[in-house]
Amino acid sequence: MTSLTRNADHAASEAHNREFLVFSLGEEEYAIDILKVQEIRGYENVTRIANAPAFIKGVTNLRGIIVPIVDLRIKFHLDTVEYGGQTVVIVVNVGERVVGIVVDGVSDVMTLTPEQIKPAPEFGVTLSSDFLSGLGSLEDRMLVLVDIDKLLTSEEMALVDSVGE
Amino acid sequence: MDITDFYDTFFEEAEELLADMERHLLEIDLEAPDAEQLNAIFRAAHSIKGGAGTFGFDVLQKTTHLFENLLDHTRRGELTLRRDIVDTFLETKDMLHDQLDAYRNEEVPDQEAFARICQTLQQLALEEIGQELEAASGTPAAPTPAAPAAPEPEKPAASDSEPAESASGEQTLIVALLNVGEKDRGLLVEELDQLGTVQAQHGDEARYEVTLQTATDRDDIEAVMCFIVEPEQLEIQAAAPAPAAQAAATPPPATAAVTPASPADDAPPAAKTAEAATAAPKKDENKPEGGKPKAKKAKAGGESSSIRVSVDKVDQIINLVGELIITQSMLDQTVSELDGVTHGGLLNGMSLLQRNARDLQEAVMSVRMVPMDYVFSRYPRLVRDLAGKLDKDVELVTEGESTELDKSLTERIIDPLTHLVRNSLDHGIEDPDTREAAGKPRTGRLTLSAQHQGGNILIEVIDDGAGLDRDRLLAKARDSGLAVSDTMSDDEVWQLIFAPGFSTAKEVSDVSGRGVGMDVVKRNIQGMGGHVEIMSRKGQGTTTRIVLPLTLAILDGMSIRVGSEVFILPLSTVLESLQPSREDLYAMAGDDVVLKVRDEYLPVVAVHSALDVADAKTELDETIAVIVQGEGRRYALLVDDLIGQQQVVVKNLETNYRKVPGVSAATILGDGSVALILDIADLHRLNRAKKEARRPQHAATDHSTLFRKEGEPS
Numbered sequence: 001m002t003s004l005t006r007n008a009d010h011a012a013s014e015a016h017n018r019e020f021l022v023f024s025l026g027e028e029e030y031a032i033d034i035l036k037v038q039e040i041r042g043y044e045n046v047t048r049i050a051n052a053p054a055f056i057k058g059v060t061n062l063r064g065i066i067v068p069i070v071d072l073r074i075k076f077h078l079d080t081v082e083y084g085g086q087t088v089v090i091v092v093n094v095g096e097r098v099v100g101i102v103v104d105g106v107s108d109v110m111t112l113t114p115e116q117i118k119p120a121p122e123f124g125v126t127l128s129s130d131f132l133s134g135l136g137s138l139e140d141r142m143l144v145l146v147d148i149d150k151l152l153t154s155e156e157m158a159l160v161d162s163v164g165e
Numbered sequence: 166m167d168i169t170d171f172y173d174t175f176f177e178e179a180e181e182l183l184a185d186m187e188r189h190l191l192e193i194d195l196e197a198p199d200a201e202q203l204n205a206i207f208r209a210a211h212s213i214k215g216g217a218g219t220f221g222f223d224v225l226q227k228t229t230h231l232f233e234n235l236l237d238h239t240r241r242g243e244l245t246l247r248r249d250i251v252d253t254f255l256e257t258k259d260m261l262h263d264q265l266d267a268y269r270n271e272e273v274p275d276q277e278a279f280a281r282i283c284q285t286l287q288q289l290a291l292e293e294i295g296q297e298l299e300a301a302s303g304t305p306a307a308p309t310p311a312a313p314a315a316p317e318p319e320k321p322a323a324s325d326s327e328p329a330e331s332a333s334g335e336q337t338l339i340v341a342l343l344n345v346g347e348k349d350r351g352l353l354v355e356e357l358d359q360l361g362t363v364q365a366q367h368g369d370e371a372r373y374e375v376t377l378q379t380a381t382d383r384d385d386i387e388a389v390m391c392f393i394v395e396p397e398q399l400e401i402q403a404a405a406p407a408p409a410a411q412a413a414a415t416p417p418p419a420t421a422a423v424t425p426a427s428p429a430d431d432a433p434p435a436a437k438t439a440e441a442a443t444a445a446p447k448k449d450e451n452k453p454e455g456g457k458p459k460a461k462k463a464k465a466g467g468e469s470s471s472i473r474v475s476v477d478k479v480d481q482i483i484n485l486v487g488e489l490i491i492t493q494s495m496l497d498q499t500v501s502e503l504d505g506v507t508h509g510g511l512l513n514g515m516s517l518l519q520r521n522a523r524d525l526q527e528a529v530m531s532v533r534m535v536p537m538d539y540v541f542s543r544y545p546r547l548v549r550d551l552a553g554k555l556d557k558d559v560e561l562v563t564e565g566e567s568t569e570l571d572k573s574l575t576e577r578i579i580d581p582l583t584h585l586v587r588n589s590l591d592h593g594i595e596d597p598d599t600r601e602a603a604g605k606p607r608t609g610r611l612t613l614s615a616q617h618q619g620g621n622i623l624i625e626v627i628d629d630g631a632g633l634d635r636d637r638l639l640a641k642a643r644d645s646g647l648a649v650s651d652t653m654s655d656d657e658v659w660q661l662i663f664a665p666g667f668s669t670a671k672e673v674s675d676v677s678g679r680g681v682g683m684d685v686v687k688r689n690i691q692g693m694g695g696h697v698e699i700m701s702r703k704g705q706g707t708t709t710r711i712v713l714p715l716t717l718a719i720l721d722g723m724s725i726r727v728g729s730e731v732f733i734l735p736l737s738t739v740l741e742s743l744q745p746s747r748e749d750l751y752a753m754a755g756d757d758v759v760l761k762v763r764d765e766y767l768p769v770v771a772v773h774s775a776l777d778v779a780d781a782k783t784e785l786d787e788t789i790a791v792i793v794q795g796e797g798r799r800y801a802l803l804v805d806d807l808i809g810q811q812q813v814v815v816k817n818l819e820t821n822y823r824k825v826p827g828v829s830a831a832t833i834l835g836d837g838s839v840a841l842i843l844d845i846a847d848l849h850r851l852n853r854a855k856k857e858a859r860r861p862q863h864a865a866t867d868h869s870t871l872f873r874k875e876g877e878p879s
Contacts, residue, residue: 045836045837045838045839047730047831047838047839047840047841048730049822049825049828049841050775050776050777050778050825050826050827050828051776051777051825051826051827051851052825058839059818059822059831059839060838060839061833061837061838061839063488064484064487064488064491064816064833065816065820065821066816066817066818066820066821066822066831066833066839067821068821068822097820097821098821099821158823159822159823160823
């Protein structure tokens with residue numbers, strides 16, 4: 001354990017204790033920086049957008065603002081994608097934009113010390129390690145720390161116009 | 166009171182005054198100038214001078230001073246206006262505008278330009294009235310030596326010298342306040358105390374006299390005071406002076422004030438000092454004539470009937486009202502399910518709320534609307550200058566100036582419209598000789614018109630010039646490598662001029678002809694949700710018509726249902742809707758379908774096919790065909806149901822998302838859900854692109870493939 005901590009030092013050196021919102025996608029636990037989160041709401045009333053990638057569920061009305069809804073479960077190719085009473089939308093602020101992400105559930109808010117954040121190994125194609133800020137180690141749990149800024153503004157998310165038509 | 170607080174007010178007023186000045190200069194009849202107009206121009210210059218002096222804008226003050234002097238000669242008939250003199254005046258006005266801009270940006274105005282314009286004005290004065298103008302002190306123009314014999318009513322070279330001037334440049338003035346209430350009087354005295362030393366004050370409400378020892382120019386004092394009181398309520402005179410010099414000439418203060426049209430102007434005053442003393446009545450001279458100067462009225466505060474508000478604030482209110490409307494329709498929907506008998510009061514209240522909310526929305530939207538005059542008023546000058554440059558005679562006619570348009574659109578329409586006007590002048594209207602040879606009046610006519618048509622505004626630029634030359638356009642298009650044929654319709658040929666890099670000008674001038682522009686014009690206008698049409702007849706002229714929505718914030722829409730989804734069609738694009746019968750539908754070239762409507766065959770676009778709606782009706786004769794028109798293209802849109810017409814608040818999709826093909830924006834429906842607003846022209850393109858993308862896979866097709874749901878978008 002101690003050697004691992006030392007290895008992780010460089011990845012976490014710029015941050016002190018950080019708070020993360022933990023959410024689940026299927027059996028996996030993910031976390032995003034709590035400061036990015038605007039609010040959490042139920043999944044309802046989403047208007048489909050034609051000719052958009054499957055993981056873009058559509059747009060919804062958030063008190064007069066039109067907000068796109070992204071289903072991370074589809075994006076991460078999870079097996080079961082169901083919408084029910086437990087399905088939750090986390091509304092995040094990315095730069096000037098507001099985006100909702102669909103997850104299976106929100107569990108808790110965790111504080112991670114720099115020592116608990118390990119560098120993310122190279123993953124496969126589904127989730128590039130570019131979009132991760134590390135792995136959170138918490139006793140027997142492992143949290144995938146998602147860099148939501150990078151993920152949502154990336155070209156493959158097709159959320160911004162730079163992608164072209 | 167910090168004087169810098171008033172900078173903005175001054176800048177805005179000065180700008181308005183300059184605009185007035187320009188308008189009068191352009192309108193003026195050189196043969197028989199209207200005295201009132203000359204006075205108005207003079208007053209504008211004078212007001213700016215006063216303000217500039219107060220705020221210490223030296224260069225501006227000195228330029229307006231010279232200008233004012235010249236204008237003074239003009240209005241007294243000593244200088245006869247000619248076209249080139251008006252040109253010089255207009256140039257001066259531009260220079261004043263530049264100086265104003267410089268001050269506004271807290272920069273130092275261009276000294277060289279200042280020196281040049283002073284030179285020009287002096288030159289003009291020398292040539293036309295045989296004398297130099299009295300320069301304000303420090304003017305770079307040649308200092309004016311005392312010219313006592315000259316009939317110069319303005320102040321002498323040391324223009325600020327006042328009769329009661331003391332060695333230190335101070336003077337004693339009596340400021341009389343007429344009919345000023347006690348509260349304002351206190352303020353005014355305080356204000357005067359800041360400008361100098363109040364030595365004595367006495368009197369009653371009808372006339373209250375303050376004796377002031379000050380170094381400030383009386384014009385400046387007046388300008389400052391006018392923030393609080395009307396200029397009529399003010400009289401400023403030099404205090405009865407001790408020095409013998411003025412004794413002879415200074416008229417008694419009271420007389421000077423009550424005889425505003427004092428002949429002081431016309432009678433060559435005997436002594437310089439006397440002129441300065443009569444400056445006060447001279448200033449008043451204008452007031453009884455054309456009413457008081459406009460700017461001063463605005464300054465007086467309290468009486469002004471308009472306020473300036475930033476567009477951001479207005480937009481915020483519009484957004485809030487939009488939210489209110491949405492909330493109101495949500496409530497409406499809930500309440501409509503209640504029993505009308507037991508909840509009568511609530512239902513009544515709801516209908517009242519609905520009406521009030523609509524009224525409020527309309528009222529708020531109207532705040533953003535400005536008359537087209539705002540746009541058109543800048544063209545008389547442009548046309549005049551350009552016509553002069555091109556040696557053409559052009560008469561500009563504007564129609565429908567009062568037509569209102571959203572402020573944000575008026576600002577964006579200026580550039581494209583300017584381009585069209587330049588084009589008409591340069592390429593359209595011929596030179597006088599050519600026109601005469603063609604049997605047309607020598608003077609060309611350029612008409613700018615604006616009118617409402619449904620939810621749109623039509624803005625037209627009409628010239629009676631040579632018209633577009635079909636053959637030359639086609640030849641030019643071939644040279645540029647565009648695909649054209651001789652059988653193209655006129656409309657298609659005219660559209661060629663919007664192609665990037667396309668110009669038929671025989672030679673490139675600095676006015677137009679570089680071939681950049683028309684494509685930009687088209688793009689700009691499309692960006693505003695509008696389109697451009699051209700009508701032209703050779704030898705008779707060209708009409709360019711811009712069609713724009715009145716506002717971008719609200720849209721009259723028709724809601725339609727396809728499957729379980731609701732979409733909004735802009736009502737302005739909907740021509741009619743009908744139930745197609747199977748006999749009127751014809752298959753064409755595989756998967757294309759056309760609909761016959763009154764001897765016209767229209768292409769058919771099924772919404773569910775273009776936008777992949779899952780559970781839509783696919784039997785052609787069960788659907789409803791909405792005939793729509795966008796970008797000059799007409800087609801039939803197949804939908805499941807028409808729901809109704811409603812006004813919707815347009816919400817940008819790109820704020821948080823991106824441009825969606827076939828969709829122009831979104832809106833929020835009464836139930837709080839989002840509906841997409843379809844872009845008719847783009848939807849057609851999208852449909853085409855999708856068909857092309859799937860063609861290889863389904864080379865041989867029948868009707869059913871048209872409505873096949875495609876898994877992958879193109």
